[in-house]
Amino acid sequence: MKKAKRSVLIADRVADHTITIGGILVIVAVLAIMVFLIQQALPLFKAGHVTSRVAYDLDAGSEPVAAMAMDEHKTFAVVLLTDGNVIAVHAKTGTRLSSAAADFQGKEITSSATTSDRSSMALGFSDGTIRLARIDFPSAVIPSSELPAGLHKLDDRDLTDGSSVYSRVPGNQYRHISTEIRMEDPLAVSESGKPIVALDCNAGGEAERQTRAFVAVDSNGLATLNTAYGSLNLLTGETRTTVEQTRLPQIPGGVELHAVALTPASGMVLIAGKNGDVYRYNTSDTNAPVLAETTRVLPEGVDLTVFGFLLGGQSLVVGGTDGSLNIFFLLDRDAANTTDGRMLLRTREFERGGSSFVRFDPSPQGKSFAIAEASGALKVIHGTSQKTLMSFTPDSGVAEYRRILLAPRLDGLMAVGSDGRAHFWEFSVPHPETTFGALFRKVWYEGHPEPTFTWQSSAATDEYESKFSLVPLIFGTIKAAFYSLLFAIPIAILGAIYTSEFVHHRMRSVIKPAMEMMVSLPSVVLGFVAALVLAPIVETWIAAVILAFFVIPLALITTAYLWQLLPLRIALRLEGVPKFCLISLTVIAATYGAYRMGPVFEDLFFAGDFKSWLNGSRGSPEPFLFLLFMPVSLIAIGLLASRLRGSRRGDRPEARVHTRAGRIRPAMVDIVRWLVMLMGAALCSYGISRMLGSLGLDARGSLVDTYVQRNTLVVGFAMGFAVIPVIYTIAEDALNSVPEHLRAASLACGATRWQTAIHVVLPTAISGVFSAVMIGMGRAVGETMIVVMSAGNTPIMDINVFNGLRALSATIAVELPEAVKNGTLYRILFLAGLVLFSMTFVINTVAELVRIRFRKRAMQL
């Protein structure tokens, strides 16, 4: 006896521990997923970090620096001085490497420019000529066996033969890198042979027929737009360059020039004076440039210090002596007082520097740029996210930098001081584009007329500005969940009430498992049925579908009233399966009716064509407003009527035994009352729609708008089908668990079954029903395949039911396979996962809390 008791105790304890451990493991697993997601997403919000820093003297005299270049691997740094001297150093150590000086025949470089991709540059000379040039870093990987003899060591990775560098790369191989400066023949640009004072250039064309465009301004203020076509002579292998030149309209005399800027497709030339005046030339027709706009980009009295485009030529970075730093876009504006209807607008404002920004270098990769203050402080900033990626200050005070240079892969910054010292920082900024603001707030993207929430993660070119706003995706998720719940909740809950309170238990034992089986319907099947079958049907029969929303409920209510007219004896006999069949038949008949009446309805309400009505090209707004207000006014009138009726007492039915006539009369009265209410509602909503219509209100353009085949309506249907069984099953269980004695109490008070269901059963089970809805919502929010397949995946923020959407889950499913591991998109998708997880977590937690409360209350009963 004692022994048995002990074994029971042990079993009890083991079970207890197993359950506890199991529960803790589940919690740990959920937390671990959360921690993992956070850990994956967190680096997005971090700035960069420095990996190494060096400073060394460049034996560069006091000549200004005309150009600088660096290879992708940060091996070489090449500095071209205005007198033609070339200083090549090993960037990491500052070891001087030999390189041939360029021969400028005694001419000085007076201005220079580099294309935004850094493939070539233009050098302007004191005699009014221009030479196109390029600094290349030819590289080849060789096996270590082919390493020449007599190399000496630069650092633990690199060896040199004095002019080129051998860098060890994985796999016992070496990368051989050298420098090569190629100068093309001088092109006479200034007719009068005056020095070129400002220059900007861009590369274009294809590989076979390269074009390089450049704007040059000579000291007379003569500005020219030049396009150089290089043509390869296949016989000799030489390239010949021909230049087409167009003069730009003269800028006013007395303007002290600061810089010129040219957009990539040569569509626009900006000439900026020192005082902040900017002359914008529209050069889209290169033969007939026009001065389109004269504007100021700085307040009065502030001088220009920084002026140049970011990669892509859309964001114009402007810095002034007041320490300000702004980005301007050229945008279409109705208010623009310019010849082409566009104007330069300040769109982004950066944190002011302690002193004015004086040096600027855009990254050839993405929208980052480096900027140097007059005080010597340096920053690397991302133009879109406005995130300060890096900031540096040299140990030794620097008066001023001659020039700064961002490494091609945005992983290094070199600054040459006026004292001849070069400072070189290596750093790593894995995710320059992301800040909290860029992900969750409105951002004014290049080319957009105003700040927007936009998701556009991948692009064809480097120049493309990535748009990583999660807001449209969150919006899409909520929109899909909202519309599917709008469809699912009434059906699921009414269905649950019907089966738990009205249906014969034999019927119930069939319906319930059938619905439970629907829960396990693969959502991918629902998704493709929705996309391939439902979407075209809904599109073709859209008017009928809208009509069905009105016809089916009306038909059901009417049938219910007519049912009361049946003789009781027959009604009692038909209770059960025949009644259920009648309900189904009513739905089918109403659907068929809607289908047949669809075209008539379309003619009557939408001027014959729903889609062109949606576009606003025909029809008036009133009919739709009428439909919209019909249910609202019906409910309002119904409530009003019952309130009016309820205030009188004494009309208790004294009828003890209903004779046939005694039963039919009240039913007839009911039907008449219902018809009167319906008419009243129609009249009321007609009045409202006329009033709103005359006020100029129109649902088109907001609630409904252009029709897309894979739209939210279809998603609502398909996801509704996924969600209905979930809500139905849980809600039905909740309703069913309401103790029988409460139903008995209610019925004994003379309540009908419907009154019992609505006034007693539903309120008692409300928390269970609520948690059913929440779990359904959780499912709708997390649902992936249906939205991937049937939502169209357009990341737009539009409440229009007839437009598509893009949900968080769908985005993750679609884009994760293409995202580079640990890249920005990859981590953003994890962040999207975290957001989704948090949404479902919150929803499920609320559901669970409500459920716990519900259990407590159920225990009291």
Next chain:
Amino acid sequence: MVDSRVTYTESLETINYPKHGGRGVVIEIKDFSLWYGHQQALFNNTLSIERGLVTALIGPSGCGKSTLIRSLNRMNDLIDGLRTQGQIHFSDENIYNPNVDVIGLRKRMGMVFQKPNPFPMTISENVTYPLKVDGIRDRRLLDETAEKALRAAALWDEVKERLHANALGLSGGQQQRLCIARAIAGDPEVLLMDEPCSALDPLATAKIEDLIYQLRGQYTIIIVTHNMQQAARVSDNTAFMYLGKLIEYGDTRTIFTNPKHGRTQDYVTGRFG
């Protein structure tokens, strides 16, 4: 055995209330039989309930008391496979006529169950439920009725401060009186009580019994009880049932002091049951 008999007689003496005397028959059960599926639960019962009096139904467990009382307001309708034979007349209408308005019938017969079953709502919502079901929303009328019913159920003083508190917060006895108040609020003619005190302690039971005295005359009350003393104390007439059959029906004093049938005698003296 003799002792207990003395007790009943004593208790009858102590009550000493004036006998109302029947004001006519309100419910007439005529040759009524009932089957749960194939199992017959009631056998050809015939019984008339007098208006304004308290009628007790007694009998051993499973003899069909609940079945009979639930037949009176057709609460048995909810049970699957139920079949009846015979008639029950209420105000001269056969309530088993298929055309009868069951909802209306139930409104005229309040019912109190064995286990207190207040709705998980506020006290006032509970009491006014029958009115709500009638579609009455006039606040003043609802409040008046609630107060009247709660006073009638001797609960007013205990709950008037917390009419809007959840009814489930009341004690078992209070809950049962609330259920009585709810039954009264619907302004019924008959009150059906199926072992209303079986879940209550003696004090609460005494309160309910007091209440029954007070309601007596105003309503026709039919009460099922296992407590002989209670039956003896509160009822005017007593019906003794055994195995689905009405064995003896008559004046309470007669049933307890001078029953005709041996079974009745055995039962009321506690020899079986």
